[in-house]
Amino acid sequence: MILTVTPNPSLDRTYELPGLTRGAVLRATDDRIDPGGKGINVSRAVAAAGHPTIAVAPLGGPEGALLAQLLGEHDIEAVGVPIVASTRINVTLVEPDGTLTKVNAVGPEITMAEAEALLDAVWTRSAATGWIACCGSLPRGLPPQWYAELVARSHSAGARIALDTSGAALTAALRERPDVIKPNAEELAEAVSRPLATVGDAVKAAEELRQRGAGSVLASLGADGQLLVDRTGTYFGSARVDTVRSNVGAGDASLAGFLTAGGRGPAALAAAVAHGAAAVQLPGSVMPTPADLDLAAVTTTTDVPLDRPLAEPAS
Template sequence: MIVTLTPNPSIDRTIGVPSLEHGEVNRATSSRIDPGGKGVNVSRALSRNGTETVAVLPVGGPEGHLMQELLDAAGVRHEGVDVPGTLRMNIAVVEPDGTTTKVNEPGPVLDDTQVESLLAAIDRYAAGGGWVVGCGSLPPGARPDLLAAVVERARAVGAKVAIDSSGAPMHAAVAAGPDLIKPNHEELEELVGRSLPTLGEVVEAAKDLVAQGISTVVVSLGGDGAVLVDAEGVAHAGATISDPLSTVGAGDCLLAGLLHVLAAGGSGREALVSGVRWGAAAVRLPGSEVPGPTDLDGIPVEVSDQPELSRVLG
């Protein structure tokens, strides 16, 4: 079982435009809505590919009802904690070349009682093993050490923990010692407090985190693929996509692909290849749609245990 926690989920509305003209009336060529938030996306991708998962999340207001309807329609098992206010609606404007402009709302305020209800749900579903995944930003009012508490609570019931966040929540979670973290390039720079312009510098920063007790560090690098660092060494993987539609949720699908393999007992290298393939497949889909088995077919992934460390990252 892979349990995901999304403290600040969203309804994602994706609008396609021929080009985005600032300050002008823009005519949409397409529009869609999807259940969103990092952990929700991870559960959606896992569920679509046959991996047992449950999404834990707050729900409130009309958007909360819509969220549950969308998850039910997608066949994603979920447990919602009722909160006052309403879930956020995030807007992504996508241009034909895949360029994406996002506007994210803040989300509802959570108090300590509601946070404890979310953590208690994790305790129930994660008891006895599996993975717990803490993802994304925190809503207003949530304590900054929420994801650190996820690490501690999951460990207490025998589960492994993956974290994908940023800022203060990520710092707190890393200090608690999760098994895996998946920052993107910018989030890793923020985490270590310095610029990392080359692949080699990214690898060294990841090695430092492994030395501090994080078993596996996976850094998503957009068009430059992704790199995995663990006690076994370093692996870099990439896939070339010539027909991108949307980058929304691609990093979440990468994390889902990693966990899909790790939960089945695969190696870090195998998990990295899977993650890059899932992330690349997501880029070829509209909005924050997640890939299924047929979407993954025919996407070649190049992997190397001796990557070009001098490579300057875009």
């Protein structure tokens, strides 16, 4: 059982357009609406792989009700913590060449009582889960220390924690020693307060975050691949991708693949890379099923290309 926590969930509306022109009336060639938010995307990918999952999130208004309904349609047990404000709606515009334009709403403000109810909802289910994935930005009303409190409480119940967040929330949570953190290159650079120009720079940043409390670091380097840095060493994984259709939720799919494959070692890294590669070839934030995965296209190695420049240097 993998439980996910999404403090700032969303309804994700995706429009595919023949082109994007400012000031014009545009007609979509296709559109869809999906339950969104990083933790919810992880649950969707876990469910798509045939594993049980529970999604805990604050839900409010008709948007929150629709999100819970959509989760049920994905065979995900939704644990919605009622809030007064409405759940946000995010919009993604996709052009034929794969270019994405995203408009993310700021989301509702959470009261302290609602924040405590969210912690309680996780706590009551912690002992029955193998992993708890805590994902995404914190909404207004939650202090940066909120994830740290969640990690501490969940560890006391015996659960393992995977954390995918950034900034002050990540920094505060490191002291509670999350089992896995999943930054991208930009978040790695931000966490160590220096630019990253090469894969070797990313490895050094990941090692520093381990020294500061992270058990393992699963780092997404975008088109360059993924790194896993843990107590056994450093591993590098990459995959062949023929066509990129949408990268929305690809990192969340990667984390789901990593956790469902055990959450440690090169086999789990290979699963993470395969899930991420499959996700970018699907529309919107569609999560891959086992039929979409191509493990034969994945390469993992301990021979990390330290001198390779990052395609998009992180600053």
